[in-house]
Structure formats: structure tokens, C-alpha cells
Amino acid sequence: MSTPTRSNPPPATELLIDDHRRVDALFDAFDEADHADEQAEIVTRICRELTVHAELEEKLLYPASRDMLRGDDQDLVDEAFVEHASLKGLMMRLDGMKPSDALFKAYVTVLKEYVQHHVKEEEKEYFPKLRGSDLDLRAVGARMLTLKQELTSALSKLPVTRGKVTAKLLPGPPLEQRAAA
């Protein structure tokens, strides 16, 4: 995708799919990394990418799409919220771990599997429903570009150390309130 601008925003789904591919590439890089420092840095980057991505979806796409989808299709939104909660739980555990910790690699592997499952559902089921709905995906995309810039800027001010990534960016309301928003 060419560089997105707010005057000509791509559909929100395209921006999000772009994020998905970037996270895929980071997991591949983790698999190829030989050194603990490199692995730790890649995991930090994965958690940052996923944290920003989850905020964009939960604040902008999921609430707007619930209003546009009907019946069983609304279940896709609820399931996405619940899957995000699982992913955040794994990320919060990982965020405080070092590569030398016994379960570090297992947490990365399970996070990757959960992300792959969630991404597949979004790309194969949820997003196609949105493309067939009345939701203005370019308008949501424009709002996403703004929020992403804010979140990325907030994250860039945090030191790249363990245990600092997810908690600082996830002080929001509990899942139930987000889902009902």
C-alpha cells in the first residue's frame, strides 16, 4: 500500500491488514533471531504493534461496525473483543519476561498462534462483512491515521525496556465497558 494520508485515507480494513502483515514479519524475525537481546527487542516491537493495533480496532472499528452489522454478524464484534482480551493477557505476561525465563518462548509461540487465529477471523469473516455494509471505511481509516500517530508518538517516548509497553497504553475501561461502548 502506498503511504496513506489523511486527505486520501485508505479504507480502515486496508490499514489494519497492513498492520497484520507487519506483525507476521516480526514473528518470522523472532523465529530467525539467534540472540536473546534481539529476541527481546522483537518481542517488544510485536507488543507495541499489537497494542496500538488493538486500540485502533477497539476504539474506532469495532464500535462503529457493531452499529452497521446485524444479528449473528454482531457476534463477530463481541468475539473480537474477547480475543483481544486473551491477546492482551499474554502480552502483559510477556512484557515482564526475559528471553532466559523458562516460559518466554512458549508465550511467544502461543501469542503467535492466537494472533494468527484472530487475524484469520478478521480477514476472512469480519472484514468482508464490513465491506458489504454501509460503514464508511475510508472515514474510519482517516480517524485511524490520526489516533495511530498519537499512540505511536506516546509509545516512542517510552524507553525500550521490559515491562513498560502494554500497561502504560492500556489504562482504559474494562472489556465489558469497551464492548458496550
Ligand SMILES: [Fe+2]
Ligand atoms: Fe486486526
Ligand SMILES: [Fe+2]
Ligand atoms: Fe483484532
